[in-house]
Amino acid sequence: MIKAVFFDLDDTLVETTKLADMARRNAVENMIRHGLPVDFETAYKELMELIKEYGSNFGKHFDYLLRRLDVPYDPKIVTAGVIAYHNTKFAYLKSVKGARKVLLDLKKEGYKLAIITDGDPLKQWEKILRLELDEFFDDVFISDYLGVRKPHPKIFEKALRRMGARPEESVMVGDRLYSDIYGAKRVGMHTIWFRYGKYANRELEYIDYADFQVRVLEDVVEIVRGLNREEAEERPDTEVHAD
């Protein structure tokens, strides 16, 4: 019996990559509008390089962008970047197509639901609460709060324990073959790879760990139902043989 379904957050339930890219582009445009003496392509490329080096949760992207471009520090330009970045994030944050329907259907059918996500707890909760996704979930597991990241087995084991589900009674859904699918499969969970966004053709060396792959999130519901049906059909057989 499948008892619990676990979801990754970024680019599985929430459109993170598209939003971040739009926010960064708008930030650079607004910085230029307010005096950054560099063309868009140069500044954008430099910003992307900087994010790659320092990580997306680094707090001083726009200050460092000026340093890298040899532009003297100007609080007005930095503020222009910060404002455009946040305005874009607030205005365009949205869930992945079909996400709410999948969660609602699974919830109605009695499955326990949880999120297992990597990242900064405040930023992850901000996305969950702004989109009012919290009402669907029995629990939320965020790596930077728990002290262990996907794909380490410990984060999945902690989540399973707290949800009171065995690995074989659980399904993990995520867009990353490495952190979501490989991680969950190693502890014995069923896995559904959501082949979506920038990881749709990456980390393919881990593809054998995916039990299923979907390109549309809504298909998850039918797969979970199917896993339950399969088990229901298998059980009487086992009893007949035992007799």
Ligand SMILES: [Mg+2]
């Ligand atoms: Mg993800």
